[in-house]
Amino acid sequence: MGGKNSHHPQYFPLSTFHLPLFLEASLSDLPPVRVRFAPSPTGRMHLGSARTALYCYLLARRTAGTFILRIEDTDRKRYVEGAEQELIDGLHWLGLNYDEGPDIGGPSGPYRQTERRAIYQKWADKLVEDGHAFHCFCTAERLEQVRQEQQKNKQNPRYDGTCRSIPLSEAKKRVAAGEKHVIRFKMPTEGETRAVDVMRGEITWQNKDLDDTVLLKSDGLPTYHLAAMTDDYEMRITHVIRGSEWLSTFPVHVNVIRALGWPEPTWMHLSVFLKPSGKGKMSKREAADAIKDGHSIFVMDLKDLGYTPEGVLNWIVLMGWGVAEDDVMTLDQMVERFSINNLNPSPAAINFTKLDHFNGTHIRLMSTEELAGRIKPFFERAGYSVDEGILLKLTPLIRERLVTLDDSIPFGGFFFQPTVSPAAADLIAKDLTPAQSAEVARRSLDILSKLPDLSHASAEPPMRQYVEESGLQPNQVFGILRVAVTGQKVSPPLFESMEIIGREKVLERVQNAIKLLESL
RNA sequence: GCCCCCAUCGUCUAGUGGCCCAGGACGGGGCCCUCUCAAGGCCCAAACAGCGGUUCGAGUCCGCUUGGGGGCACCA
Known part of the structure; x- marks a missing residue:
């Protein structure tokens, strides 16, 4: 079954569902996919990336397929040192372990695009030879001028076609002479382009609305449009799962693939995450607000904040994918239930309150040993x-x-802590004077000190009896003791806590509280 | 402005023409439990954006409107 590399403990929520046998059987009916998570190392790993990676992982494991990590680092201007490592750390922390990737290798490497430049050059040349692409010698300055002109005239900004008609022989001479150039795709000017997204069905574009997109930059590196398509072909990717920001360049991608005669993968474009208000996507400002709030959209921040991979995964898996009931799931249970047919194309607003719920729920599901190991570092x-x-x-x-x-x-x-320092005011019980509170503490000390041992079982009955006889409220008596022993007004249950702290320290702390109360 | 996408409770969603006077979860409200804080149990309020079609029948299909989102780079 899926999750073969999973670090996650095998536990099942109270609301566990039972997987019917026929479903188990159908697992093998799905042909194994090859999917890739292909982030660019231009910033921190955020929730959107994490969900894309998660869905890739789920589909791969669900079909006993292959999950690949590929780094799309062709933009040298936006490259951020350390970003790739954070991506890898994030995936490992979440337990989304990949089968092939830059740090572990694999049969279809290398897995960093800057290490694959010769491959892209080869296919770009083929596109030019076949008449599907052309050398473009336009300068960035001229292009910018054209754009501004077009906008001024209320036209759509697009390439004006200047180099489209340069004969290949002449273009080759200019290239050989060292003239700076890019390679642009020669987009069909008539007819329409149709492509299928599994979540939305067929989408149609008029080719006259499409642009001659740059495929190979003047630095010799490919743009996404060439690099991703080429690598998906070379790596035999069967299903492309990516963000909906790629929907607008989707027709470019299918045209490139078709021009090259490559098989088309199955496409799905995941909706974007909206800020909590639901108005627009997360901005820098909202990201900063979230952090002030004890939340974050960055995966490794979530780890530092004390969120668990289980909680985060359970939270994001449900943003864009729905289950009828039993929404508390481990990664392995998600694998069992995942289906690309249930993906939801509409944008989803981030709701941190729900993250808190799932995190708390998964914490409660952990064994004592597991949880102890997790909180120790904190x-x-x-x-x-x-x-x-x-x-x-x-x-x-x-x-x-x-x-x-x-x-x-x-x-x-x-x-x-060896000692605690309660605030004097906190030691005074509701509706009692300092003197009365001191008396309660003295009586309690008297009772507790007479016990041969101080355990939950031995201490609670006599203390309850005292509360009964005194006519006081339980929370008045226990409240004083709680503050005396733990130093705080809110704590785990009193008697269990005293048992852990130990007789000696408990008596000492109660004595200190008495002294403090008597000094008031 | 142009292109494309989306539209069920406040939020995430189930729903694939009759099983829906719409189900679950979070959040909210109430009650119970209770030594604080929680957790837990029970209960309640809360939605098919609007308008036209198609059909015996529409949340489910089609169109329009409205609203929201994404994109319009030698960035991904």
């Missing part, structure tokens, strides 16, 4: 030296209180 990052024994004991106590792994600090940090 305690260490916060400066605590972590005692494994205590860690294992506190984990079940804080599990259902966590939204992010980082929430472990406020809920469990005090377990690793």
